[in-house]
Amino acid sequence: MNNIEGIKLKINKERIQRNILELGDIGLSNKGGVNRSLASQADIDSREWIKKYWQKNVVKKITTDVGANLWGDYPYSSGKKLAPIIVGSHNDSVPEGGKYDGALGVLLATEVTQTLVENKINLRHPLKVISLTGEEPNPYQISTLGSKIISGVVGQDYLKRFNHIETHEALSEAIDRLGGDFKHIDENTLAPNSFAAFLECHIEQGRRLFERNEPVAVVSKITGIYRELIELKGEANHAGTTDLKHRKDALLAMSWINLELRKFLSEFEPCDPVVGTIGFAEVKPNAANIIPGEVRFNIDVRSGNWEKVQQTIKFLDQCFMKLEEKGLMLNREKILNQKPANLNDKIIDALSETVEQNFGYQPQKMTSMAGHDAANLAKIGRSGMLFVKSIDGKSHCKEEYSRIEDIETAGNVLLNAILKLDEELD
Amino acid sequence: MNNIEGIKLKINKERIQRNILELGDIGLSNKGGVNRSLASQADIDSREWIKKYWQKNVVKKITTDVGANLWGDYPYSSGKKLAPIIVGSHNDSVPEGGKYDGALGVLLATEVTQTLVENKINLRHPLKVISLTGEEPNPYQISTLGSKIISGVVGQDYLKRFNHIETHEALSEAIDRLGGDFKHIDENTLAPNSFAAFLECHIEQGRRLFERNEPVAVVSKITGIYRELIELKGEANHAGTTDLKHRKDALLAMSWINLELRKFLSEFEPCDPVVGTIGFAEVKPNAANIIPGEVRFNIDVRSGNWEKVQQTIKFLDQCFMKLEEKGLMLNREKILNQKPANLNDKIIDALSETVEQNFGYQPQKMTSMAGHDAANLAKIGRSGMLFVKSIDGKSHCKEEYSRIEDIETAGNVLLNAILKLDEELD
Incomplete structure (x- = not known):
């Protein structure tokens, strides 16, 4: 049973493909890998690309928080009293990495939001699209930085010890250089349960979906x-x-x-x-x-x-x-x-049911064996993740690849799960 | 049975001890290790020390050959038609090495020759004391360099490929800087059997003598x-x-x-x-x-x-x-x-008999598990080695140590074996 023809809304496959290639050109080396390490010029360039694209196609209001995470506000929300649904991932990459790890999650969140904008869907919850700062290992020697900051896992005092292993630039300076506000980090974390849901779509980076030839899986836990x-x-x-x-x-x-x-x-x-x-x-x-x-x-x-x-x-x-x-x-x-981070059951169910109802199969519920920003957000609120199949399980290398058909499926699942959660959650 | 009191000549224990400390000061770091890598300033300084000491106390004629090896000619030799006996070792060291590896062999050869000079002993063979170039691993990436050159193991063409791993100075330039003559290397190797014997005294760098508590051993083979x-x-x-x-x-x-x-x-x-x-x-x-x-x-x-x-x-x-x-x-x-290098039986016997006759025990005949210049010389003539006990078997570190009593024994064995070989060899 495949109800894909019957689903309410569908993302634009050609557009997401174009955007993956365009963002994937930023930081591309002559060896063919993507290099967008935290606070590098390519990191800055990719942020500019995202902001421009959002401004033009997706949102009206863009803000940069204390941790230099980029936020975009979806314009058609009625329920001003409900906490927002947040959707996104990170824009940085490992050295000589691929075009999908992180970027895909930001671009699918963007695509989903753009589709909602085009259809002028009025949501009960505010919807926020996010591009998170410095998720990957980097020369400042701290990963999942942006989500650690906003979820209050780390504070100003702790972060003062970090600096670039080669240039010795303080991490605080790098954060400010990216548009953050290091001085006020401690006062600007997200309050517990101040969001209704955080959703992140990411490539699996393993072989489990590839071997079962399934496009997406729901993450139940982060290793x-x-x-x-x-x-x-x-x-x-x-x-x-x-x-x-x-x-x-x-x-x-x-x-x-x-x-x-x-x-x-x-x-x-x-x-x-x-x-x-x-x-x-x-x-x-x-x-x-x-x-x-x-x-x-x-x-x-x-x-x-x-x-x-x-x-x-x-x-x-x-x-x-x-x-x-x-x-x-x-x-x-x-x-x-x-410790392992349990993801939220309501989000797990919404994602699973969306897959079952529209794609006719019961998706695997799996433990993510990589760390993710969603694990930090899980400490303070409902957090969930959707995995897309990685061809050959490869990641953190230029051979990293996900098929556009699987990406399209993931986008449609994400879009319809957000609609579902918008109805179900308070 | 210990005939040490009855031996013909004895070296000067205090003098060799003084010289070990004096030469060991050249290249000494504040960590306590000796740093006299090939063509370093400390290598040059130690060569100057040796030449000055020889000039003042030991020989009349000093020459530097094409490979920058230092040679000193013993003055009291009658048999002009006999091939020379050569005695010596190398003056360079590993980074943060000890005072004994190499230096001891040069200084004992010097001490033996000085003792002969003081006693105006007329030898049948010419006697030459030698300090060899660059025996240890070094930034030019070639070891036992001096002995490889004079024994014809390597030639000009082969040596042209080497240069300093950091400064990129060509090995050829370093050799010339040390007083060698790179242009004429190929024409100036030692002819096969152009020397009657090559003798090298060296620390064992292992634990075999230490565990049996014996001062010296005769090397039968090099690994x-x-x-x-x-x-x-x-x-x-x-x-x-x-x-x-x-x-x-x-x-x-x-x-x-x-x-x-x-x-x-x-x-x-x-x-x-x-x-x-x-x-x-x-x-x-x-x-x-x-x-x-x-x-x-x-x-x-x-x-x-x-x-x-x-x-x-x-x-x-x-x-x-x-x-x-x-x-x-x-x-x-x-x-x-x-391949393993067999050392010369006549030299092995002369060294063994000297130990037996004067020190009352049969010395071990052992394989050297380290490479040595004597292995290169063995390819073209009679070559032999005497090992001195290494305390705890340590070497290539600042803790490298041999007791002065064992060094004295080694010196007396070397001196009397040379006298024996001078009588026996043609």
Whole structure:
């Protein structure tokens, strides 16, 4: 059963496709990747593009908040006493990233709003479209920045410590440069439940939709992330004259941890996964003929099931204890300890029902294994997410791709779920 | 039985100790390590110190050869028709190295020659003391440089490709700056068997003498070294959204190789060891939340038993094949493939007999697990080495240390072995 012909409103497929390509040209390198890191010139340029496009086609009033997030107000809302529905995502990208991660969510929110504008739909709730600041890892070393600020997860004092790893520009200056107002950050967070719903559409960045060949899924939960930075010290020594039994090879020790972690994680059920990664490693002195005396590395562990993350940490504790017994010294620093964020049931239901009624299938409800702005907003109000299929599961690279047919489906689901929520929510 | 009181000549313990401290001050950093890398100012300063000391106390004629090696001619030699005996080592050091590696060999050769001068001993052979150029790894990326040049292992064409990794100074210019003559390098190598013997005294840099508590050992062989540079390519992907079974984690693959190699090597007999090390590794993109897509790393395998090195390479071939079957791509480049160098039996016997007769014990005959200039000289003539005990086996660090009592023993062995070889050799 496919009721797509019967749905109230439909987005414009050609227009969203054109906009994806146009915004995707901003920050495009000659290697073919998109480079729109927080506060870079391309970040600024993409903000200008969004503001111009909104001004011309979508909204009447555009504002920039204290965290430099861009807001656009939908003009046809009657219910002045109801809290607004917010829809959007982020405009920044990783280095040499793709055209879809973040941008698609901003452009679909824009497209949905533009379709409502064209049809002069009078909504019960105010509707706000948003483009969030600095969601990706960036040289200022803080991600999901814009949503952290407005949801009050971080405050001025905490943010003062961050600056650009190369230029040393203070994060506060970068925020002001983008149109924010660092001085007044603490007084301008969103009050709990001051919005009726936050909706974000994003590419899945995994293979689950691709393998089941389904266009969209509803996110029920955003993964918990545990991350630590380990300094493992052994003994740098001559790679020829030091016999095997007298070595304290820090890189060999890290290699062992890497394999033990993988073995441990492989035993969890694939339906409720825990993933773990050593993605960053730095060896000292790092010479062919010297046994590594020191390795600094990260371990990143993620799952929607926080209990399983705790089991993994206990297992790592045991592994590190064994290394200490062998005479290696270590220092472990907790970098991230974010519990999974449950998304809002009313939004999950509205999205699921919209898919079922119009596209004739029951969408998967899945845990997002990446962090998202929606997780910060979930701390202070109803927050929900819709995933679009990623071809081959690729993301954070120039090969990142979602088919326009799936994007069209996502846009129509988002549009009609907003209409549904506008009716149902108070 | 200890005949030390009965030996013909003895070196001056206080003087050698003073000279070790004086030369060890050149290039000393505030961290306490010696920094006398090839063609650095400290390298130049140490050469000036050596030349001044030789001129004042040891020899009459000092020359600098095409490879910038320093030579000093002992004045009291009668047998003009016999080929010279050469004794020495290198004056350069690794970054933040110790006072003994290389320097001790130059200073003991100097001390032995000075003792002979003081006693006006008339030798049958000419005797030459030598301080060799650039033995250690250095920013010009070629080690045992001076001995490679004079033994004809490398020529002008080959050397033209090297330059300083940071300043980009050509190696040819550095050699000329040190007093060498790069233009005439090819015409000025030592002819095969143009010397009667080359003798080098060096710290062991391992724990074998330390554990048996013996002052010196005779080197019978210098280790073979096989080294490769591997580029292992997997797939960089999101560390959260990519499930375990779809990962191609290059760092995990390298970790597996590291542990497999160690397991394989552990099964060889400790009396005839093979050691293997991953000392250098560079991860890309090297971010906590991205699965490593690429790792460049070195594997260094060493043994006096070349057959065992070949077995290890075959084992590595099998491991890498398994990684290729799993979809990883790799590029392996052979960097070093030096067979073990056998040292000369006559010199081995002379050194062993000198120890036995004067110090009452049979010295160990051991394979040097580090490369040395003596290995290059062994290609064209009689070459031999004497090892001095390294406390705790440490080397290439500021903690590198040999006791003056052991150094005195080494000096007396070297002195009397030279007298013995001068009598025995033609």
